[in-house]
Amino acid sequence: EKGGHDWFMRKEIFEQPKAVADTLLGRLGPDGSLVLDEIRLSRDELRSIDKIIIIACGTASYAGLVAKYAIEHWTRIPCEVELASEFRYRDPIVSPQTLVVAISQSGETADTLMAIRHAKAQRAKVLAICNTNGSTIPRESDAVIYTHAGPEIAVASTKGFLTQVVACYLLGLYLAQVHGTKFGDEIAAVLAELEALPAQIQQVLDTTTEQAMALARELVDAPSVLFLGRHVGYPIALEGALKLKELAYIHAEGFAAGELKHGPIALVDEGLPLFVIVPPRGRDMLHDKVVSNIQEVRARGARTIVLAEGEDTEAEPYSDVLIRLPTVSTLFQPMLAIVPLQVFACELATLKGHDVDQPRNLAKSVTVE
Numbered sequence: 471e472k473g474g475h476d477w478f479m480r481k482e483i484f485e486q487p488k489a490v491a492d493t494l495l496g497r498l499g500p501d502g503s504l505v506l507d508e509i510r511l512s513r514d515e516l517r518s519i520d521k522i523i524i525i526a527c528g529t530a531s532y533a534g535l536v537a538k539y540a541i542e543h544w545t546r547i548p549c550e551v552e553l554a555s556e557f558r559y560r561d562p563i564v565s566p567q568t569l570v571v572a573i574s575q576s577g578e579t580a581d582t583l584m585a586i587r588h589a590k591a592q593r594a595k596v597l598a599i600c601n602t603n604g605s606t607i608p609r610e611s612d613a614v615i616y617t618h619a620g621p622e623i624a625v626a627s628t629k630g631f632l633t634q635v636v637a638c639y640l641l642g643l644y645l646a647q648v649h650g651t652k653f654g655d656e657i658a659a660v661l662a663e664l665e666a667l668p669a670q671i672q673q674v675l676d677t678t679t680e681q682a683m684a685l686a687r688e689l690v691d692a693p694s695v696l697f698l699g700r701h702v703g704y705p706i707a708l709e710g711a712l713k714l715k716e717l718a719y720i721h722a723e724g725f726a727a728g729e730l731k732h733g734p735i736a737l738v739d740e741g742l743p744l745f746v747i748v749p750p751r752g753r754d755m756l757h758d759k760v761v762s763n764i765q766e767v768r769a770r771g772a773r774t775i776v777l778a779e780g781e782d783t784e785a786e787p788y789s790d791v792l793i794r795l796p797t798v799s800t801l802f803q804p805m806l807a808i809v810p811l812q813v814f815a816c817e818l819a820t821l822k823g824h825d826v827d828q829p830r831n832l833a834k835s836v837t838v839e
């Protein structure tokens with residue numbers, strides 16, 4: 471049942487190209503348009519939305535953080551991301567024009583469920599992004615976009631995460647289409663990038679898995695691992711660190727690269743393993759700023775493990791280990807960069823002799839507060 475893999479988690483990591491392809495299935499029209507009629511919200515309702523609040527827990531909240539960058543960029547609608555456990559205790563500003571997007575793989579997470587009930591009581595529209603048909607959160611929502619990842623058995627979320635990001639992107643593009651903030655050809659161009667994803671994820675699996683596993687062997691005794699990222703790479707740093715905490719039970723933390731000088735750089739010491747997710751070399755300056763960050767931490771003794779696009783000759787000289795990713799646009803890098811981090815955490819936990827599928831103290835769906 472694990473398809474020849476030692477863990478469900480490993481099987482699910484390798485299923486990601488298919489999970490993403492299945493999540494796109496039937497939603498990309500033959501003419502390059504977006505088909506999302508399954509959303510049970512009318513065009514008028516969607517047009518009236520002036521604020522989006524994404525609520526979720528854990529990994530699902532990091533999917534939301536990635537999506538925030540894309541959704542605001544495409545729709546120009548303000549989008550916040552909030553932990554479900556915080557949302558209802560802070561008197562949030564919600565109106566009938568607010569779209570609350572609840573992301574949950576299981577559809578049963580108590581904090582997320584309580585948060586959508588709170589939002590509904592204030593007459594917000596609630597849309598669920600969920601992987602489990604007929605579960606409580608989509609049942610109680612006004613609308614739902616299912617991720618079609620197939621059952622996720624391992625406690626640590628992998629294909630759930632990737633498909634959540636994809637579903638959020640579809641939602642963002644749909645809103646942009648309805649609100650008229652992006653033209654048809656621009657939307658078609660992004661949809662083409664989505665369509666290319668499964669093959670690119672497969673390429674990452676084929677070309678980086680050995681390297682990520684070797685790295686796990688090398689770092690098996692590391693007491694602490696840090697992750698740096700910027701823009702959409704920042705939530706990937708958080709997610710890479712969470713996977714390591716949950717599975718390997720070691721201290722791991724993700725930081726926004728721009729925050730380095732505001733505190734985290736004090737942690738950098740001789741031999742500290744530090745993953746850095748480098749944005750693609752685009753027109754903005756982010757790439758160069760993150761490359762400077764790599765230099766700064768390396769000068770202080772960090773062992774730099776750099777994830778960058780394959781041809782990144784600027785990052786290469788400062789990389790103790792360079793994990794090469796296919797060249798994609800900034801918004802599409804997260805779905806590739808996370809994959810070797812998942813493989814690394816899975817392998818490191820395996821080497822430590824832990825139960826990867828059932829980490830201590832954790833449950834697959836957290837149905838209590």
Ligand code: F6R
Binds near residue numbers: 529627712834836
């Ligand atoms: C991490 C993980 C958890 C879940 C979180 C939300 O690997 O699995 O952080 O992402 O408990 O669960 P769902 O998405 O089912 O609401």
